[in-house]
Structure formats: C-alpha cells, structure tokens
Amino acid sequence: MSDDNTTPKKKQVTVRQLRERRTILRSIGAGGVVVGAALLGFFPVVKHWMARLRPPGALEENKFLASCIKCGQCVQVCPVEAIKLGDLDEGFGVGVPFIDARTQACDFSCDAVQCVLACPTGSLSHDVDVKEQVHMGVARLSRPNACLARLGKGFKGTARGDDFPGLHRYSEVDRWNPIPIRDHPYDLEQCDLCVRECPIKGAIAIEPLKDDPTGLKGTPVVFEKCVGCGMCEMICPVEPAAIVIDKRKHWENV
Amino acid sequence: MSMLTSIAEMLGRTPGKKPNDSAYSDGARKLHENKRSVAGKKERVAAIKAERDLSPSHKWRNRRWASIIIVNALFVLSYSWDIQLIEGSLSASRVIGFHFADLNAALQVMLAFKDILINLVIGTATVLLLWWILGGRTFCSWVCPYHLLSELAEKIHLRLASMKLVRDLPMHRGMRTVLYVIFAGLAFGTGYTVFEAISPVGILSRAMVYGPGLAIIWVVVLLLFEVFFTRRAWCRYMCPIGLTYGMVGITSPVHVTYNLEKCLHEGDCRAICLVPHVLEVTKKGFALTEDVALGADCTRCGMCVDICPTDSLTFDVKGLNKLL
Numbered sequence: 001m002s003d004d005n006t007t008p009k010k011k012q013v014t015v016r017q018l019r020e021r022r023t024i025l026r027s028i029g030a031g032g033v034v035v036g037a038a039l040l041g042f043f044p045v046v047k048h049w050m051a052r053l054r055p056p057g058a059l060e061e062n063k064f065l066a067s068c069i070k071c072g073q074c075v076q077v078c079p080v081e082a083i084k085l086g087d088l089d090e091g092f093g094v095g096v097p098f099i100d101a102r103t104q105a106c107d108f109s110c111d112a113v114q115c116v117l118a119c120p121t122g123s124l125s126h127d128v129d130v131k132e133q134v135h136m137g138v139a140r141l142s143r144p145n146a147c148l149a150r151l152g153k154g155f156k157g158t159a160r161g162d163d164f165p166g167l168h169r170y171s172e173v174d175r176w177n178p179i180p181i182r183d184h185p186y187d188l189e190q191c192d193l194c195v196r197e198c199p200i201k202g203a204i205a206i207e208p209l210k211d212d213p214t215g216l217k218g219t220p221v222v223f224e225k226c227v228g229c230g231m232c233e234m235i236c237p238v239e240p241a242a243i244v245i246d247k248r249k250h251w252e253n254v
Numbered sequence: 255m256s257m258l259t260s261i262a263e264m265l266g267r268t269p270g271k272k273p274n275d276s277a278y279s280d281g282a283r284k285l286h287e288n289k290r291s292v293a294g295k296k297e298r299v300a301a302i303k304a305e306r307d308l309s310p311s312h313k314w315r316n317r318r319w320a321s322i323i324i325v326n327a328l329f330v331l332s333y334s335w336d337i338q339l340i341e342g343s344l345s346a347s348r349v350i351g352f353h354f355a356d357l358n359a360a361l362q363v364m365l366a367f368k369d370i371l372i373n374l375v376i377g378t379a380t381v382l383l384l385w386w387i388l389g390g391r392t393f394c395s396w397v398c399p400y401h402l403l404s405e406l407a408e409k410i411h412l413r414l415a416s417m418k419l420v421r422d423l424p425m426h427r428g429m430r431t432v433l434y435v436i437f438a439g440l441a442f443g444t445g446y447t448v449f450e451a452i453s454p455v456g457i458l459s460r461a462m463v464y465g466p467g468l469a470i471i472w473v474v475v476l477l478l479f480e481v482f483f484t485r486r487a488w489c490r491y492m493c494p495i496g497l498t499y500g501m502v503g504i505t506s507p508v509h510v511t512y513n514l515e516k517c518l519h520e521g522d523c524r525a526i527c528l529v530p531h532v533l534e535v536t537k538k539g540f541a542l543t544e545d546v547a548l549g550a551d552c553t554r555c556g557m558c559v560d561i562c563p564t565d566s567l568t569f570d571v572k573g574l575n576k577l578l
Contacts, residue, residue: 076342
C-alpha cells in the first residue's frame with residue numbers, strides 16, 4: 001500500500017480540455033451509432049429473412065444488392081407496376097426492386113424488358129434482350145391437391161375476384177395495353193389459367209392424369225423454358241395459389 | 255486561403271489562430287490597422303448600432319428553398335404525372351433522357367460491385383461536371399431534401415435553446431471524414447452498399463417519388479436528434495455525401511467571397527452558418543488579403559450573404575467577373 005502523499009498528483013484538467021474530451025467522446029459515440037445502424041442491414045441479408053423475386057435480368061443476389069443504386073427507374077417504366085422497392089426491414093435491400101408475383105406479376109407486357117433498359121448500373125443485366133433469356137426463378141405446383149385442373153374442375157368468373165387490382169395484357173383484347181384482370185372473366189371447362197396466361201411459349205402445359213377414367217383431370221407441368229415471371233402465381237384462382245415461384249431457383253437445381 | 259488549408263479544414267482540422275502580422279498582404283495589413291485605430295472607433299460603433307434596425311434579407315434563402323422544392327417536385331411529378339423530365343430519384347436518374355448519378359451513391363456502387371458500366375460512368379461524369387460548375391456542396395443546400403428538413407429542425411433547436419430547454423452539443427468535424435472512410439471501406443470490403451441503407455437523401459427521395467415506408471423512421475430519428483441534442487448533427491458532422499460534393503467544390507468557380515474592407519466583424523454570419531469554420535476569415539485580424547474566397551466546405555447556401563449587414567459577403571463566379 002502506498003502512502004497517499006507519495007501518489008503523483010492528478011494533472012489538472014482545464015474546463016476547455018474537459019469540453020474537448022467530451023466532444024471527442026460524443027463524436028465517437030454518435031459515429032458508432034450511425035455505423036452500427038447501417039450495419040444492422042446485414043441481418044436481413046445474411047439471414048435471408050426475406051427471399052425476394054427480383055425483376056427480370058437481376059444479377060445473382062449479392063451482386064444485385066452491390067450493383068443496384070436504388071434509384072427506382074425500373075419501377076417507373078413497368079407498364080403493370082409490378083416492381084416495388086424494398087423497405088427498412090430488408091437491410092441492405094432498402095430501395096432495391098422486387099416483385100410480389102401474387103399481387104402483381106411481371107407479364108412482359110412491355111415486350112422489350114423495359115426495366116432492364118432503364119437500369120443505369122447493369123444491376124438488371126443488359127445481356128438480357130428478350131423475355132425468354134430471363135431467369136427469375138422456376139414455377140412449382142406447391143399445392144397439387146388444391147389445383148382445379150387436377151380436380152377436374154372448370155373455372156367461371158374473374159380469376160382473382162372482382163376487387164383484385166392486378167393487371168395483365170390480353171393480346172386478344174388490347175395488343176398494347178394491360179387491363180385489370182377483373183375486367184376479363186373466364187368460362188373454362190377445365191381450368192388452365194396458368195398455361196393460358198403464361199407469357200413464355202412452352203414453359204408450362206397441362207398433361208392429362210393417367211389414372212383418370214373421366215379424362216377431365218390434368219396436371220400443370222413446368223418445363224425448362226419457365227423464366228419464373230410469376231404470371232401463373234398471380235392468375236391462379238385458388239387461395240392461396242396452387243402454383244408458386246421458387247425465387248431465384250435455376251432449372252438445374254429443381 | 256490556400257487550397258490545402260481549405261481541404262484540411264473540410265476534413266476536420268480546427269481553423270488556426272490569428273495569423274502573424276507578416277502573413278498579411280499589404281492591403282490587408284493597412285485595413286487591419288485602420289480597424290484598430292482609435293480615430294474611426296466611434297463611427298464603427300455607430301454603424302454597428304445602426305444595423306440593429308435593419309431587417310435581414312431572405313433573398314437567397316427563398317431562392318434556395320424554391321430550388322429544393324422545385325427539383326424534388328420535378329422528380330415526383332415526372333413519375334406521378336408521367337411528364338418524364340427527371341425520372342428516377344436523387345441516387346440516379348435520367349434528366350430528359352440523360353443519365354445522372356449521385357456521386358456518393360455511384361461511388362458506393364463502384365466500390366461494392368467492382369465492375370463499372372458505361373452508363374454509370376456517363377451519369378457520374380455528367381453530375382461531377384455539373385456540380386463542379388455549380389459549386390460542389392451547392393448540392394447540399396440547393397437540392398438535398400434532408401437539408402430543408404434539417405433547417406426546420408435547426409429553427410426549432412435554436413428556439414428551444416433560446417428558452418434554455420436544450421443545449422447544442424457540438425461534435426468533432428473530423429468524424430465525417432472518419433465515417434467517409436469507414437463507409438467506403440465497408441462497401442469495398444463487404445460488397446454491400448452499406449451507407450445506402452441509412453442515407454437520408456436516398457430514403458427521402460425515394461419516399462417522395464415512390465411513397466414512404468418504414469425507412470422514414472431513421473430520418474425522423476436524425477431530425478429529433480438535431481432538435482434536442484446537436485444542431486445540424488447530420489449535415490455538419492456526419493454526412494459522407496456532403497464530403498463527396500465538398501471535394502468536387504474545391505476548385506469550383508462558384509463561391510462566396512469575403513470583403514475585408516466593408517466588414518465590421520459583427521459575427522452574425524458565423525452564428526447562422528452551417529459550416530462556420532469557413533467563415534473564420536471574418537474574425538477581426540484573420541483575413542490575409544482584402545478579398546477571400548470561402549473554403550470548399552461552404553455549401554453556397556447564401557445565409558451569410560443574406561444576413562451580412564455590410565454586404566461584405568457576396569456570391570462570386572471566378573472568371574466571370576473578369577469577363578464582365
């Protein structure tokens with residue numbers, strides 16, 4: 001134990017020095033909070049809290065998040081307004097475009113992948129020229145037991161109800177402009193909406209079920225040409241949809 | 255002021271003490287001596303007293319607010335009314351078809367993605383040239399929507415401070431440089447545009463054009479912090495975007511110029527300025543020459559031009575004055 005008298009006297013700190021010290025500490029604290037707040041954005045991304053269907057031409061997810069400048073020009077050019085921007089709960093996905101196919105799918109109404117052309121950073125890859133080159137995901141019959149085609153049922157009425165705001169371009173109605181799906185009622189003996197409204201030729205077909213004596217039952221079969229645009233998921237009349245998009249999946253891994 | 259001093263002070267160096275007598279130009283020395291003379295003291299005091307009756311002009315502030323509102327409204331209307339003048343948001347846009355990219359957002363993307371598309375280069379170069387001509391941080395005070403909200407928060411802060419309800423807790427300006435390096439490093443290291451997740455400029459611009467979301471909460475938090483704790487905390491001590499545009503403005507022809515002869519050193523300008531360290535020259539005995547262009551960190555907002563009772567601070571365009 002040392003004697004109190006021998007301990008070196010504490011250096012006198014002036015009020016000014018004290019104030020400066022506090023300023024520095026406060027700055028470090030506030031700066032730390034800002035960096036910390038930004039880094040919170042890691043969680044939703046790394047933990048994959050939200051798997052998102054990205055617009056046509058989107059690069060691989062990490063590259064996509066890196067290259068997107070979050071300007072929303074793709075949102076502005078989409079004729080069916082399918083593209084939305086991510087919010088705070090998506091971390092580094094804030095301001096990054098995605099598509100909620102069930103609410104409004106991309107049906108390539110624009111013909112020329114307008115969102116890709118609008119993208120200023122190549123985040124939506126400019127290598128994509130036509131819709132057939134797109135890889136957003138792959139459609140999958142997730143609830144086969146609910147599928148009207150498999151049940152041998154027809155479909156009559158508006159596909160998603162009379163209040164559904166979703167748009168789709170029906171070439172036979174209007175070659176250039178998409179119209180609300182609720183304005184286009186169907187009367188089908190066998191439901192084949194997912195095949196009928198699919199914008200990609202040869203991506204999906206109804207194949208008859210073998211063990212069906214009536215010959216009315218069929219099942220939707222997805223082929224390699226599927227680009228994952230989500231049109232089938234949007235138009236599927238059962239709730240929830242019997243067919244969904246496996247986001248960002250490639251055909252090889254199905 | 256030398257360019258190096260201007261850069262160092264923008265990066266966070268505290269402005270130096272009063273210069274030695276030998277540093278003055280002959281003209282400046284004479285003026286400083288006159289200002290110290292006993293003979294003219296009565297007139298100087300009388301002149302300062304007379305200023306009390308002057309009501310400050312808001313010419314530049316009004317123009318500036320109009321500019322912020324018009325530019326941001328053009329973004330909003332281009333989409334909502336489909337007039338297609340400025341498509342996109344402040345982070346990147348097409349102005350009548352030409353690519354524009356925010357310099358800081360473009361930098362973050364380039365660092366994170368490490369692969370640069372020609373469109374982005376064109377957009378960045380265009381904006382670089384534009385803001386170099388217009389004065390660098392002119393972007394902050396004439397376009398940035400957060401700046402306007404922050405000015406309102408500042409008004410509330412100052413009102414509360416005058417009622418002794420809050421006290422400005424200053425920070426070190428060097429923090430902005432540190433944050434700049436950290437965010438640039440994070441973008442390069444992680445491959446994510448980390449800063450964009452919290453950039454109030456991007457968040458506000460997207461909220462206006464595409465509709466607000468949860469991200470607005472972050473902007474509100476920043477504004478509340480500025481009201482109750484630190485005056486203009488984000489713009490003064492933190493925003494890397496400000497530093498990016500500040501660097502663009504180092505050699506810009508547009509700036510505010512200080513005239514030593516007219517100045518009575520009331521200090522009104524420093525009291526209202528967002529970046530008062532650029533107005534250090536207005537202190538008595540600090541100006542080395544008769545006319546001094548303010549440093550790179552100046553946002554060219556014109557608040558000091560408005561409030562200056564003696565017209566010692568004016569907007570100036572280098573080269574243009576010689577032509578005229």
